[in-house]
Amino acid sequence: MVTNYCQFPGETGNSRYTYLADLLTKEGFDVEVIASTFYHKTKKQRAFSGEDLKYLGYKTTLIYEPGYPKNVSVKRLYSNEVMAKNIMTYLKARKRPDLIYCPFPPIAIGRKVAAYAEKHKIPFVIDIQDLWPEAFRMVFNPPVLSNLLYKPFEKGADAVFRQADAILAVSQTYVDRAANVNKKNALEASVFLGTDLNHFDSLSETRDQLTESHQGVQVAYIGTLGSSYDINLVTDAVHLLKKKGLTNIHFVVMGDGPKRKVFEDHAKKLGISYEFTGMLPYDEMVKKLVQCDIAVNPIVKGAAQSVINKVGDYAAAGLPVLNTQENKEYRGYVDHLRIGLNCIPGDAEDLAENMERLSQDPQLRKEMGENNRRFAETHFNRRNTYEEMVQIMHRLLQESSEEKHVL
Known part of the structure; x- marks a missing residue:
């Protein structure tokens, strides 16, 4: 190898x-x-x-x-x-x-x-x-x-x-x-890159136990903070919802990269509720991820990525995904399996509209999250795939x- x-x-x-x-x-x-x-x-x-x-x-x-x-x-x-x-x-x-x-x-x-x-x-x-x-x-x-x-x-x-x-x-x-x-x-x-679901689950407690520990809606991103990932788009969407009176959305960014300061400065400037954790050990990332309510896959328009590592972890965590990625393969999974909502790349208003829909509908989040977990069990579990x-x-x-x- x-x-x-x-x-x-x-x-x-x-x-x-x-x-x-x-x-x-x-x-x-x-x-x-x-x-x-x-x-x-x-x-x-x-x-x-x-x-x-x-x-x-x-x-x-x-x-x-x-x-x-x-x-x-x-x-x-x-x-x-x-x-x-x-x-x-x-x-x-x-x-x-x-x-x-x-x-x-x-x-x-x-x-x-x-x-x-x-x-x-x-x-x-x-x-x-x-x-x-x-x-x-x-x-x-x-x-x-x-x-x-x-x-x-x-x-x-x-x-x-x-x-x-x-x-x-x-x-x-x-x-x-x-x-x-x-x-x-x-x-x-x-x-798919996937993960070992037995190991993933051993790192986290049950979702019901963890979600009692926070208020509001936590929107999670994990991975590299670089040019392919439009973190500012998510920040802008959270800001638009805040201006509408939805002040309970907290953006959690787990990862590091060359554009971290740019992204963090933008979030600070807009005054949204946010947290940049930096790169976390995998076990800490998992524990934090499963406490969140929504995951974002904010890939910029024209990017070459397809089914990337983060979406496997989102699936394992049982989170619905807000996806801006253009790749037809992953967009097809999002639509056909109902694991989240596809959004227009680069369009903060469209992302905000879909984020509002999920944040305001706990039952829809639960349904899509459960679909995504089933997706993990069939396509992302390394023990089988x-x-x-x-x-x-x-x-x-x-x-x-x-x-x-x-x-």
Whole structure:
């Protein structure tokens, strides 16, 4: 497993990769996780090495990466290129693996690892978490030059997708993007990021016990405070309702990122009831989230995200969602499963109208929240959903073994 965005035990987060590594190990796989010395979430070098993690059931190898201060930056691309080169040096020195699992992005690492797997006829599995360069366009999209600037990145992404023997992704939207250029008739599976619902529930008390502890309506956001997330839109909507006399709405923001100060200053300026907690340990985040009444998924217009991590936690918490995301896949779930209300991206009045509807109707909140919890149980519970990824890897290894036997 080559994943430079891995979160190890003790680090903040709910890692897809270490969960999958544990699952594969229990299934009898001999697993090695190749990760970065640089921790993406904190933007700092890790204070430990692979040697410190020998107690895990899988081997860990940390490969040097210089790091970067911002998610969208030239330094990040350079850092990824350095790590890709260092990974290749390591792969060439070790025994060839039977299968390589490689999350995407970054493009640089995926491209080099895919070429290595192709050369040595090693089954290659990609797991798409985000689309590059589409995500970069959201932050930096100069007129005229944009297509010229991002064309090499698109070709790099296509090269990775073409060489995959299996395409995994956190949404069907992403699976379809890769399958459109894949030439290998790759195995496919859309598996949401999800969470372990048993673990999630063990971190929280029952909803009835917790909701007695606060007054009014709490609107929750969890995740990154960056350019893709329109936190100011939510603040504006709460402010509009306050001007109408609805003063009982409290906006709870759990997370951190480059735009935190901008978002917090805006909330302070408008004088709404709000709280910015910063990044919380996962257990504390869960306990706070389940005490809330409504969740918001305020994705900006034109964003490339699909079914993202936060909506899985919202579902697990049994909260109705106010969604501004344009992605057709998630909007379809919101409508057809009645797990919340879709809103117009960038339209504070429309968001305020839908927020008022939910805040004023406890029965509707309860109904939609229960629908969302059922959605979590069928689509977001890792204990069930990740088994499909394991079975795909079993199948690839079996086919590879049979092919070698014939040769």
